[in-house]
Amino acid sequence: MSVKKQMAMNASKFIVNGGTPLKGEVVISGAKNSAVGIILATILCDEECVLNNVPNISDIQDEMEILEGMGAKITKIDDSSYKINTTGIKSFEVSDEAAHNMRASTYFMGTLLGRFKEAVVPAPGGCNLGDRPIDLHLKSFEQMGAKTSIDNGSVHLKADYFISSSIRFDQVSVGATINAMCAACKAGEGVKTEIDNAAKEPHVVDVANFLNSMGAKIRGAGTDKIKIMGVDYLHSTNYSIIPDQIEAGTFMVAAAATKGKVKICNVTTKHLETITEKLRQTGVFVDDSHDDYVIVDGSNRELKPCNIITLPHPGFPTDMQPQFSTLLTLANGASVVTDNIFSNRFKYVEQLRKMGAEITVTSSAAVINGHGFGSLKCANNVRAVDLRAGAAMVVAALSAKGETTIGDVFHIQRGYENIVDKLKNLGADIRVVYNDSPDNKQNCG
Numbered sequence: 001m002s003v004k005k006q007m008a009m010n011a012s013k014f015i016v017n018g019g020t021p022l023k024g025e026v027v028i029s030g031a032k033n034s035a036v037g038i039i040l041a042t043i044l045c046d047e048e049c050v051l052n053n054v055p056n057i058s059d060i061q062d063e064m065e066i067l068e069g070m071g072a073k074i075t076k077i078d079d080s081s082y083k084i085n086t087t088g089i090k091s092f093e094v095s096d097e098a099a100h101n102m103r104a105s106t107y108f109m110g111t112l113l114g115r116f117k118e119a120v121v122p123a124p125g126g127c128n129l130g131d132r133p134i135d136l137h138l139k140s141f142e143q144m145g146a147k148t149s150i151d152n153g154s155v156h157l158k159a160d161y162f163i164s165s166s167i168r169f170d171q172v173s174v175g176a177t178i179n180a181m182c183a184a185c186k187a188g189e190g191v192k193t194e195i196d197n198a199a200k201e202p203h204v205v206d207v208a209n210f211l212n213s214m215g216a217k218i219r220g221a222g223t224d225k226i227k228i229m230g231v232d233y234l235h236s237t238n239y240s241i242i243p244d245q246i247e248a249g250t251f252m253v254a255a256a257a258t259k260g261k262v263k264i265c266n267v268t269t270k271h272l273e274t275i276t277e278k279l280r281q282t283g284v285f286v287d288d289s290h291d292d293y294v295i296v297d298g299s300n301r302e303l304k305p306c307n308i309i310t311l312p313h314p315g316f317p318t319d320m321q322p323q324f325s326t327l328l329t330l331a332n333g334a335s336v337v338t339d340n341i342f343s344n345r346f347k348y349v350e351q352l353r354k355m356g357a358e359i360t361v362t363s364s365a366a367v368i369n370g371h372g373f374g375s376l377k378c379a380n381n382v383r384a385v386d387l388r389a390g391a392a393m394v395v396a397a398l399s400a401k402g403e404t405t406i407g408d409v410f411h412i413q414r415g416y417e418n419i420v421d422k423l424k425n426l427g428a429d430i431r432v433v434y435n436d437s438p439d440n441k442q443n444c445g
C-alpha cells in the first residue's frame with residue numbers, strides 16, 4: 001500500500017507495549033533530508049532521471065504529487081525507485097497550497113531559479129521547530145545576480161543573467177547551501193560561484209553528487225568551501241540516495257533504550273561517528289568496524305549520563321537530540337543537552353514528563369535527571385509534536401513497561417519509512433490505530 005493510501009486511512013496513533021529489548025536486524029531506508037532536496041533538484045535536469053533508494057514516506061509522496069501537479073511525469077519502477085521527468089514543468093510559480101503542504105518547499109527557490117532564472121515561491125512561515133528564516137538563501141541568490149523581494153507572502157526571485165560570486169554564509173545552513181548549489185550549478189558556462197562556510201552534512205554532499213552525476217561541476221561538497229562552475233545543460237542520470245543517518249541513529253538509540261541488541265544495516269558507518277561516540281560515552285557497546293552496518297548492544301549495561309551540544313556536521317545532529325535526550329532520562333545521573341540550532345526543539349519534553357521524565361529546560365538547554373532503566377512509565381496521552389519529537393516518544397514508549405499511546409503520528413510518518421513493521425521485526429509490540437477504529441478509545445494499561 002502506498003504511503004498516500006496509508007495516510008488516507010488516517011493513522012492517528014501508535015500503541016506500544018514497551019519493556020521488551022529490541023533484537024535482530026533492521027534495514028535503513030534512503031535519507032529523507034537528501035531525498036527532499038534531490039527530488040526537487042530534478043527540476044534542473046533537461047532529461048529524465050532515475051532515482052533509487054527513495055524512502056517511502058509522506059514528505060516524499062507530497063513532493064512528488066506537487067511536481068506532478070506542476071507538469072512532471074513520475075513513474076514508479078519499484079518500491080524505492082522512480083523515473084522522474086520534469087521537462088513538462090513550464091511554470092516557475094509554486095502555489096500557496098503546494099508550499100503549505102511541504103516543509104522543504106524552500107528548495108523550489110534554488111531549483112526554479114536555476115532552471116527558469118525566475119521563481120515565485122510562498123515564503124516559509126514558522127513551523128514546529130520555530131521560525132525558519134531564509135535571509136541566507138536570499139543573500140546567496142542576490143550575490144549570484146538575482147533580484148529578490150517578498151510580496152504578498154511570496155518570495156520573488158529574478159536574474160536576467162547570473163554573475164560569478166563569492167558567497168560567505170555567516171551561519172552554517174544546510175538549506176541555504178543546497179539552494180545556492182542548485183541555482184549556481186545551472187548558472188551557465190563561465191559563471192563561477194564559491195560558497196564559504198558551507199554546510200557539510202552528508203545530504204549536502206549527496207545533493208552535490210546527484211547534480212554532478214548529471215554533469216554539474218561542483219567541487220568541495222563536504223568541506224566548508226564549495227566551488228561551482230556553471231553549466232547550461234544537465235543530462236539524465238541514474239542515482240541512488242544515501243542511507244538515512246537519522247533513521248539509523250534513531251534505531252541505535254532505540255536498541256540502547258530497550259537494552260536490546262540490533263544490527264543496523266544499509267548505513268554509511270562514517271555518518272554515524274558522532275552518534276556512536278556519544279552512545280559509547282553512555283556505556284553502550286557499538287561495533288562500527290564495518291562500512292555498511294553497525295551493531296548496538298545495550299544489554300546488561302547501566303547507562304551513564306553525558307552532555308551534548310548540537311552542532312552542524314560533523315557535530316552532534318540536532319535531528320538526533322530528542323531521541324538521545326530520551327535515552328539520557330534512563331541514565332543514572334544528570335546530563336545537560338544544549339541545542340542552539342532551532343528555537344523550539346525541546347517541545348517533546350512536556351510529553352516525556354507525562355512518562356515521568358525529570359527534565360528542566362532553560363532557553364536552549366535541558367538538564368536531564370536520569371533515573372535509570374525502567375524509570376519511564378507508560379502513558380496513554382503522549383503526542384508526536386514534530387517529526388523527531390515523535391521518534392523520541394517511540395523510543396520512550398519502547399523502553400517503558402506497559403501500554404503507551406502516541407498521538408499525531410503523521411509527524412513520524414513524514415520521515416520514517418515503515419517504522420511500525422521495522423520495529424515489529426525487532427520484536428517490539430507496536431500497532432497502528434486508525435482514527436475510525438474502536439481501538440482508538442484504548443487506555444493505558
Ligand code: UD1
Nearest residue numbers: 033104133134135136137172173174175176318319341342
Ligand atoms: C536542515 C534539515 C533539518 C535539520 C537542519 C539542521 C532538511 C530538509 N532539513 O534544515 O532536518 O534539522 O538542517 O541540520 O534537510 N538559518 C538562518 N537563516 C537562513 C537559514 C537558516 O538564520 O536563511 C538558521 C536556522 O534558523 C537554524 C540554522 O540556521 O538556526 C540552521 O538551519 P538550516 O541548516 O538552514 O536548517 P534547514 O536546512 O532548514
